[in-house]
Amino acid sequence: MVAYVLVNECQFNGEDLRQRRAESVRNVRKTNGCISLEQHVREAWEEDAE
Secondary structure (H helix, E strand, O other): OHHHHHHHHHOOOHHHHHHHHHHHHHHHHHHOOOOOHHHHHHHHHHHHHO
16 A cells, blocks of 8 residues: 555656665665664764765
8 A cells, every 4th residue: 555655756767666676686786685773773874964
């Protein structure tokens, strides 16, 4: 249900959707499917600092 609402509201095109999926797959592989909230926050702060 949530996915349906997001797709209708965001209006992703095919290429954008493929890029987002590829990014998600890379993130899962990088973290081996496991990441802590603390680790995610630290990475976000590092990206903002750059």
